[in-house]
Amino acid sequence: MIGERSWQRLALSFALVAALVWLFPYAWMVLTSFKTPQELVRAPTALPSSFDLGAYREVFRALPLARYFALTTVMALSIALLQIAVALPAAYALAKLDFRFRSAAFALLLSALLIPTELRFVPIFTLFSALGLVNTLPALVLPFAVSAFGTFLLRQALLSLPNSLIEAARLDGASELRIVYRLLPPLLAPALAAFFLISFVHHWNDYFWPLVMTVDDQVRTLPLGVALLREQGSGVRWHIVMAGNVLLSVPALALFAIGQKHLLRGVGTNVG
Numbered sequence: 001m002i003g004e005r006s007w008q009r010l011a012l013s014f015a016l017v018a019a020l021v022w023l024f025p026y027a028w029m030v031l032t033s034f035k036t037p038q039e040l041v042r043a044p045t046a047l048p049s050s051f052d053l054g055a056y057r058e059v060f061r062a063l064p065l066a067r068y069f070a071l072t073t074v075m076a077l078s079i080a081l082l083q084i085a086v087a088l089p090a091a092y093a094l095a096k097l098d099f100r101f102r103s104a105a106f107a108l109l110l111s112a113l114l115i116p117t118e119l120r121f122v123p124i125f126t127l128f129s130a131l132g133l134v135n136t137l138p139a140l141v142l143p144f145a146v147s148a149f150g151t152f153l154l155r156q157a158l159l160s161l162p163n164s165l166i167e168a169a170r171l172d173g174a175s176e177l178r179i180v181y182r183l184l185p186p187l188l189a190p191a192l193a194a195f196f197l198i199s200f201v202h203h204w205n206d207y208f209w210p211l212v213m214t215v216d217d218q219v220r221t222l223p224l225g226v227a228l229l230r231e232q233g234s235g236v237r238w239h240i241v242m243a244g245n246v247l248l249s250v251p252a253l254a255l256f257a258i259g260q261k262h263l264l265r266g267v268g269t270n271v272g
Contacts, residue, residue, distance in 0.1 A: 026249070033243035040239055055243035062229065062240075065247070068222040072204060073251075075140045075221060080199040083147040084192060089180045091154035096166055106155075112148035121212055128213070139213045140221070144203065150195050157191035158184070197259045201252045222248055 032040075034051040059065070093099070094106050124143050125134070133139045165187070169179050185192060210221040226244035229237070 055239040068225045072222040076204040079144045082145040087150035090151045095155045095158035
């Protein structure tokens with residue numbers, strides 16, 4: 001029979017293999033971004049002979065990165081904060097308030113999780129076009145102000161909180177709004193941080209929605225700008241495209257590195 005130590009080594013080996021499989025594409029992207037055009041043609045599968053920064057200089061020359069970064073940050077941050085502001089009272093109602101058709105409302109929430117964004121973009125685009133909001137920042141933010149996933153995540157976290165805490169706050173004269181926005185956030189900090197990270201990174205990397213809702217550089221996001229690198233010049237200059245993708249991924253990776261503890265606690269709490 002296999003002992004416990006052998007099982008642990010086997011599990012560690014599988015974890016290392018999985019990590020290498022996930023890291024290999026990113027490592028290849030980073031290494032390719034440091035190659036010269038001659039190296040891409042001569043030895044596309046080899047390591048770069050020197051860490052050439054020419055691709056990064058070309059990205060900064062070809063794109064207004066400061067504007068792209070600022071606009072994408074404002075968009076992703078606004079969506080994440082709006083989703084939290086709306087999901088908190090909705091999750092509180094589904095978890096702690098007793099009202100008619102609560103189960104039906106929760107079932108409707110779960111069904112909303114099954115509807116992909118691409119299925120909704122035609123009616124939403126038509127509505128925003130009629131309102132004259134296409135190619136504006138609100139068109140990038142408002143369609144995502146409500147998150148069914150965020151409501152579900154916070155509801156699951158709220159179920160683990162004892163009702164006595166809320167009853168005590170009510171006895172002290174706290175209103176429902178004060179309970180939702182003053183009492184609950186510190187108690188739900190891991191779940192809120194986890195949802196913020198997931199929402200921010202998802203919309204930071206979103207390509208489809210900004211593509212259909214914007215038409216010029218004034219409201220173009222960073223993923224769209226990086227995609228345009230493929231269309232500039234003759235042929236696809238992969239080292240420049242990879243350099244742009246490295247710059248695109250750095251903020252998301254940094255945010256995950258900073259908040260990974262809260263992310264693991266928040267997900268672990270809801271799974272448990």
